[in-house]
Amino acid sequence: MNRSNIQLPLQTGSLTLGFMVWVILSSLIAFIKESIALSPSQLTWVTATPVLFGSIMRVPVGYWTNRFGARKLFTLSFIVLLLPVYWLSRADSFGDLIIGGLFLGMGGAVFSVGVTSLPKYYPKSRHGFVNGIYGMGNLGTAISTFGAPVLANQIGWSKTILAYGALLIVMAVVMFLLGDREETPVRASLMDQIRGVAGNSKLWLLCLFYFLTFGSFVAFTVYLPNFLVSSFGLTKVDAGLRTAGFIALATFMRPLGGYLGDKFNPFKILMLVFVGLTAAGVLLSFAPSMLWYTISCLTIALCAGLGNGTIFKLVPMYFAKQAGIANGIISAMGGLGGFFPPLMLAFLFKLTGHYAIGFMAMSEVALACLILIVWMFFQEKLGLSARIIENAVEGIMITDTTGHIRSVNAAFTQITGYEEHEVVGKTPSILKSGIQGEDFYRELWDSLRQDGSWQGEIWNRRKGGDVYQEWLTISSVKNDAGDVMLYSGMFSDLTRKAGKIKAEPIKE
Structure with missing residues (x-):
């Protein structure tokens, strides 16, 4: 039985x-x-x-x-x-x-x-x-x-x-x-x-x-x-x-x-x-x-x-x-x-x-x-x-409307090497590789303000100095009145499988 x-x-x-x-x-x-x-x-x-x-x-x-x-x-x-x-x-x-x-x-x-x-x-x-x-x-x-x-x-x-x-x-x-x-x-x-x-x-x-x-x-x-x-x-x-x-x-x-x-x-x-x-x-x-x-x-x-x-x-x-x-x-x-x-x-x-x-x-x-x-x-x-x-495999970064980082997840730390306390309150420019010029970022922000989102490839720099390529999607987060309150950026590392890329001098 x-x-x-x-x-x-x-x-x-x-x-x-x-x-x-x-x-x-x-x-x-x-x-x-x-x-x-x-x-x-x-x-x-x-x-x-x-x-x-x-x-x-x-x-x-x-x-x-x-x-x-x-x-x-x-x-x-x-x-x-x-x-x-x-x-x-x-x-x-x-x-x-x-x-x-x-x-x-x-x-x-x-x-x-x-x-x-x-x-x-x-x-x-x-x-x-x-x-x-x-x-x-x-x-x-x-x-x-x-x-x-x-x-x-x-x-x-x-x-x-x-x-x-x-x-x-x-x-x-x-x-x-x-x-x-x-x-x-x-x-x-x-x-x-x-x-x-x-x-x-x-x-x-x-x-x-x-x-x-x-x-x-x-x-x-x-x-x-x-x-x-x-x-x-x-x-x-x-x-x-x-x-x-x-x-x-x-x-x-x-x-x-x-x-x-x-x-x-x-x-x-x-x-x-x-x-x-x-x-x-x-x-x-x-x-x-x-x-x-x-x-x-x-x-x-x-x-x-x-x-x-x-x-x-x-x-x-x-x-x-x-x-x-x-x-x-x-x-x-x-x-x-x-x-x-x-x-x-x-x-x-x-x-x-x-x-x-x-x-x-x-x-x-x-x-x-x-x-x-x-x-x-x-x-x-x-x-x-x-x-x-927190458990997403993609890196996630939340910023306020002034561009200051509010929070990041564990995958962000794994990809960039930066702990949350090292980036909160700072701007995403801490990750800039210098490969893209000011025109690139100006167009990114224009698209974000006009369409509410932006998507594309971008080069960033890890804490250790290595430059990597990521696929980034940025979306605006609005309240019930339609006002933008936050920006959410989700990215995945495109170069992890290809190996590290030698760091280039940051362009002024």
Whole structure:
């Protein structure tokens, strides 16, 4: 059996179970609070605690996946999760719920396993779509959010939690038997990898974006069941069904976001995502009716899902060699994005009696992300242009309208022998060979001013004194108003293959 072919469905199924277990408490909180007395703040802490530990653990789990492989990490994680599942099935106090919920977070931490492991099996052109498919494991939260209340109605919340243990045992055995035993390890210390990515500003921007997109997904998954019951008077099963719809939409949008990120410019997709999140946050802040509340929540689900898929298309672009630790840090920040908002909403509700300020804050964060992604988009375009110029085999020299050199590329130095700092601020006359007279240069400039370009052969002198022949193309660079701002000269050495030419005296 070719084990590499089944890793995507196998790891996606494993993530689905991990997320099912991760949200047990938020899915059953309406039942649990009937047996265990909990204050509103305690309710928030019980549902938020698994998110906190799951977020923090994503960093080392991503690193361990690179070291030991997905097979070992998934198998061990499911065995570890048996302990909090059993503990919670016997819980009878707030303290029991916090302790069990803390270690339950391992179910969310396994997200780092697949996003680190799966790209090894596919070309870069498919990384966005593959990570999007894997991210559909988010559906596990929908399964628990809808299914757990239905089962709890029949057998009680304690036995419902215990039933998850059987699923964990089955999946641990399946992963142990079918997981890839030959996954290529990446051996580097955790701190070395962290230092390798920590100084890259792109990492922290992606962290912020995922903090918002995945954080809003997790936060609403945790927040909606209890909110819909207490604020709109829905039954627990109805609230679970509606929350499951929110989760399902966000989940199915994730592979679409990855696919669109592969096919189109991912920066533009994220611009649309943050526009949608900004608008939805503003609408929610006005405490709308059930209809508009539903529309806003579904907009958040759609945008969060698209954003989640698209962001992990960008990670391999910037961190091809440190994918494990970068994925771990970014996904950890996304998990923290699901931890803090419910706490903030509960605090603001207790302080003001409504959630408006919290939702408005979400819209402002989305607006900030929109501004930053627009900035990244134009920085990427400028960076691409700079990389093209720097890696061109032809020499390139940029001058201002007065003829003073602004910048040169590496090929310029290779051909002429002059380093950039030796020519910047000077005029191209530093290269004059003296072979062509003043009439030649006068005609060159007349053509450049009249036609906007000049092309032809010219003799220049290297730093070492050797004269060489080059083919030179000069083009004017204009702004939107049609005014010339710069001149770009691109040249290739015509004498390199013919050997050096003896330097001639410079003609005055």
